[in-house]
Amino acid sequence: MPAYKIPESVLVVIYTPQLEVLLLERADKPGFWQSVTGSKDSLEENLSDTARREVFEETGIDASQFLLNDWQTSNIYEIYPVWRHRYAPGVTHNTEHVFGLCVSSPLAVTLAPREHLQYRWMPWQEAADQCFSPSNAEAILQLSSRL
Template sequence: MSQQTKPLKQPVSVLVVLHDGTGNILLIERADRPNFWQSVTGSIEAGETLAATARREVAEETGIRLAENQLHNWQQSRQYEIYLHWRHRYPPGITQNTEHIFSACIRRDTPVRLSAEHTRYQWLAAAAAADLVFSPSNRQAILDLAQRV
């Protein structure tokens, strides 16, 4: 499906920090932006709950199927300005997105099968992961994870 025929994204998304419970974070690199590393992210779709969006995005982007009890909703959100190069994906005039934060603990030996949206993955210590991600909200979520684990 081409970008022109895809439905426009809603400005409500999830960020899912996948970690191993010992301070390491799984990051994935965007295919459309080399060296743009991130945690799993994605926009809510019509009729979905935030938790369903989080589980769907993790499955789509990494091939990992989370059990309901693995996903932790932080009951926290952040609003940020949508990068100019991605605004065409949203309805006209939309410049802000509200991102809801989740995390999930997975084993490091869990098989990862990346979607075409991403090219590589790596496990990094939280401090290194926070330094590498391009998104300030992703960086803050990684740093905040230490207080939650």
């Protein structure tokens, strides 16, 4: 039996106090830039643990060393058809929970090569413009009002 992804995920916007935002370029879709994102590993995994795990897996950043905030925001969206095979048959929507992680300054990142090609720190408005995901762009645009 294949291990399907759980259709509940986190989106973690990593940013500095100066509102520089970290974006990652997807390895499976070059040109698609995003914040850290990933699904729960199990139904029992709590969302904060999912956020910390995904940040570490995708960037090498230890989120426990910084301020991780659950923004108490979630988005339900249709899973792009190109990625639907990762989910159980009939699953078409995902619930994404938004978190923010404030780091002290732009940090060096250790990418997961199977997931991402490169990373960039950029001003928040520019980062929002680069995101392929509307919910990711919207989360970044909310940064200035959340601080």
